[in-house]
Amino acid sequence: MKFEDYIQHDALGLADLVRRGEVSPQELLDTALARTDQTHGQLNAVVRRLDEQARQRCAQPFDTQAPFAGVPFLLKDLFQDLAGLPSSCGSKPLSRVPAPESADVVRRWQDAGLVIFGKTNTPEFGARNVTEPLAFGPTRNPWNLSRTPGGSSGGSAAAVAAGIVPVAGANDGGGSIRIPAAACGLFGLKPGRGRVSSGPGAAEGMNGAAVQGVLSRSVRDSAAMLDVLQGPEAHGPYHMPAPPQPYLQAIQQAPGRLKIGFSTESPIGTPVSSEAIAAVKDAAALLESLGHHVEEAKLPVDGLGLAKDFLLAWFSRQAALVCELEQVHGIKPSAFEPDTRAMAAVGRSVPAVELLLSEARWNEHNRALARFHGQYDLWLSPVLASPPIPIGHLATSKTLHIASDLVAMLGLSGLLRKTALFQNTIINNLAWTPFTQLANLTGRPAMSVPLYWTPDGMPMGVQFVAGLDGEAMLLRLAAQLEQARPWFGRRPAI
Known part of the structure; x- marks a missing residue:
């Protein structure tokens, strides 16, 4: 053929x-x-x-x-x-x-x-x-x-x-x-x-x-x-x-006829490009031409809090996965990429009580989104805060890799996740895609x-x-x- x-x-x-x-x-x-x-x-x-x-x-x-x-x-x-x-x-x-x-x-x-x-x-x-x-x-x-x-x-x-x-x-x-x-x-x-x-x-x-x-x-x-x-x-x-x-x-x-609320503001307060805004407004105009009711609506969700809860769960899961692979297959943590080692090290530093309290807050995000869906059938937003970024744009700095391995060796990864260098790196990585994690933590379908x-x-x-x-x-x-x-x-x- x-x-x-x-x-x-x-x-x-x-x-x-x-x-x-x-x-x-x-x-x-x-x-x-x-x-x-x-x-x-x-x-x-x-x-x-x-x-x-x-x-x-x-x-x-x-x-x-x-x-x-x-x-x-x-x-x-x-x-x-x-x-x-x-x-x-x-x-x-x-x-x-x-x-x-x-x-x-x-x-x-x-x-x-x-x-x-x-x-x-x-x-x-x-x-x-x-x-x-x-x-x-x-x-x-x-x-x-x-x-x-x-x-x-x-x-x-x-x-x-x-x-x-x-x-x-x-x-x-x-x-x-x-x-x-x-x-x-x-x-x-x-x-x-x-x-x-x-x-x-x-x-x-x-x-x-x-x-x-x-x-x-x-x-x-x-x-x-x-x-x-x-x-x-x-x-x-x-x-x-x-x-x-x-x-x-x-x-x-x-x-x-659907009632759709849209927003273009980043849930974590990071910049959103004119192209991303244009994409949403173009979609809103198309939806209105098809007979749907579309209006700008603020999402009643603590975006920054949700991002922190998402990352805490993600790092903890990375730590558990690395531990499991060592136990089952004998693969040492040092065999994985520096980013994986850093995330796993931070995950290992999270106390069980802190993780459980974070996971309990998922219900707050569920309820907040449910309140939104009590008024609107759908939430419309960008997927990306800017057009597709260059290859290598989000590569983690060697400085952070070295720092991560050092503090992990010293058992100080709990301090690492509180440093400005680490937190800024995380925000920079989420800044391109801050709109998608909500559907994951709340378990709602999205497209x-x-x-x-x-x-x-x-x-x-x-x-x-x-x-x-x-x-x-x-x-x-x-x-x-x-x-x-x-x-x-x-x-x-x-």
Whole structure:
């Protein structure tokens, strides 16, 4: 199949071609592999190839009624384990440690007929909003190779934006679906807490803040993917009721007239660029033209307090993960990246009582957002505070790395997190993406929609956050926006 034909179809469209016998899974795979080869030197999106396994899968019979039968697919190399193969999590020490069993989402993707042929780049343990692991090098944005595709699902985003695959695996613990979607001109839906299993290796990701999902070029692909992924597992911590109708069916219905509150101020008081503001105001105008009520509304959430609670949980989780890897695999903390060592050292310094009090405050953020959703159906905001930033822009200074290792060795990491150098570094890292963590800590569904490009051609997605069980509302609105301002045919020149 020629690439020019391949790129004209989303995943459901490709599966339909397979179903009708117009193309074979092997032909689709060959096209995806050729595109991977063609773009790898520029993008560095795919860090583990599974060509032979994929060819073997194509040689086997397919259930043509499976929704994605024969469609090439990429896993994110983080918490999307494929039994017997390593999940490096962006980390060199883990690049040769095989996973004992497949993740629930991977098994469901295989059952849906997808042909997995590789795994995509991610920062070490997904702990950055850019994708620049030392183990594999940076992934670059197909729209501008000097810029980041965002993180932590940056490899998947670059692969989808460049046309390697129409949809790819992703996950989101602080914005890691929405950030790269916004930076790469894609659609990205973060499901709500409990909608998709994180098992069997974990009951939940970071107390439910981290969830599994995909990045796609079409809304209907994401809707169909959520139909595949949603639903309980016997080993799951709780049961989320099924939606009243499949999401793919739900998007055939209009969303109705929605009341949407928007804001462009950074929740942590950091600058927001004119491009980010323009993206939101452009979206607001489009929404009004479609009959929705849109007004500026201040979010009743303590943004800085939420950011501190988010980071405290994140650092503590990094500390627990590093400790677990040493206990289970004998990997010393010194084997990980300096940023990981610093975060883990700070996490180890957090007293249990302080962490529990911080996690208890998540309920305050839930209640504040619920008050907002008592007045508005959705919150609209930027995803990014500025257009995609240059590769290396958020690299941690060597001074902080040295200081972090020194205070960790002396057992003084509790003091490190109170220093101006450390706190300023953290704020600088969050300043580009201060809008996304709210949906994670509150467990609410949220999406990034590619409605705006800057004058110099860089994507700037906008974010919508719904209330509890709001996935169908988000998808219906996304489908309406996609029809009003189609983006599927808008692709980078790479």
